[in-house]
Amino acid sequence: MSVTDPDPDTATPVAPLGRRERKKAATRQAIADAALRLFLKRGYDDVGIREIAEAADVSTTTLFKHFPVKEALVFDEDADQEALLLAAVRERPEGQSIPAALREHALRYRAAAVNGDPRFTAFFELINSTPALRDYVQAMWLRHASALAAVIAEESGLPPDDPACAALAHFALEAPRAARGAEDAARAVTRAFDLLEQGWVALGG
Secondary structure (H helix, E strand, O other), rough: OOOOOOOOOOOOOOOOOHHHHHHHHHHHHHHHHHHHHHHHOOOHHHHHHHHHHHHHHOOOHHHHHHHHOHHHHHOOOOHHHHHHHHHHHHOOOOOHHHHHHHHHHHHHHHHHOOOHHHHHHHHHHHHHHHHHHHHHHHHHHHHHHHHHHHHHHHHHOOOOOOOHHHHHHHHHHHHHHHOOOOOOHHHHHHHHHHHHHHHHOOOOO
16 A cells, blocks of 8 residues: 655656556556455455455466565555655755755655545554564564665765664654654644754754
């Protein structure tokens, strides 16, 4: 499931897909949609791979070509979301700080998740109630944090293992989650990033 809704006015244009790529993307989406629908209806542990394949009208072999593990079915846009996250830093306007770029990314791509959209409420309830998915999310979160810290260091001219870069990446990813459930989620996210901005500037970032 995608937990982001890119703004078409600000999203980076992409080249149109060929017929084969469109077909593959449609098959992948159909599998992910069928899986999530079944998971939300009956629970993650009570739905089997064969049942998901049948619901998506594909073979189990085809399913595993797109999703090597069952947990990945729930996070079908993980790689795309990480690419957008890193692009927010690499492609930020000249003069914009890294925390400010990450704040804009969080506000743009996480608004639905932090503002109580019923789809995301059900999605997060599924994750929180399933140990296998909680473990997968934690591993995914750590991968994103590591990749983001590396890009922050690269863009700042700092060593790859600089602890300040790791800390900024950690808290930038945590801010939207911390704001979830707040009465004014956008304001909560902004305040969190204001704190990160002040700390980053104080460090000379």
